[in-house]
Amino acid sequence: MTTQEIATRLAELCKKGEFETAQKELYAQDAISIEPEETPEFAKETKGLDKIFEKGNKFMSMVEDVHGIDVSAPLVAGNSFALVLTMDMTMKGQGRMKMQELCVYITKEGKVISEQFYM
Numbered sequence: 697m698t699t700q701e702i703a704t705r706l707a708e709l710c711k712k713g714e715f716e717t718a719q720k721e722l723y724a725q726d727a728i729s730i731e732p733e734e735t736p737e738f739a740k741e742t743k744g745l746d747k748i749f750e751k752g753n754k755f756m757s758m759v760e761d762v763h764g765i766d767v768s769a770p771l772v773a774g775n776s777f778a779l780v781l782t783m784d785m786t787m788k789g790q791g792r793m794k795m796q797e798l799c800v801y802i803t804k805e806g807k808v809i810s811e812q813f814y815m
Contacts, residue, residue, distance in 0.1 A: 699803045799814075
């Protein structure tokens with residue numbers, strides 16, 4: 697897959713909330729996920745697809761309800777792309793909130809090898 701094809705497919709799956717499907721289909725086994733900062737819940741860097749799945753499951757366990765997901769059209773440059781992810785959700789014990797982040801991805805040999813989030 698080209699970077700454009702990966703970006704388009706990732707945006708399509710994320711709009712439906714199918715994050716793990718996107719990761720299984722599009723990510724390399726040794727992919728890395730980088731958060732804006734380390735928190736008590738999440739490390740700054742998560743390495744390996746299995747650990748990325750665990751991180752996603754942990755995040756979703758903190759969510760009470762998802763009210764909506766929006767994903768911008770991807771902006772592609774060479775082997776990287778970015779999109780804006782907006783999630784309207786109710787977090788357990790924290791109430792309803794809108795979370796918006798810039799998601800930046802790097803691809804190699806038809807797979808996502810790196811994702812990094814900026815809030």
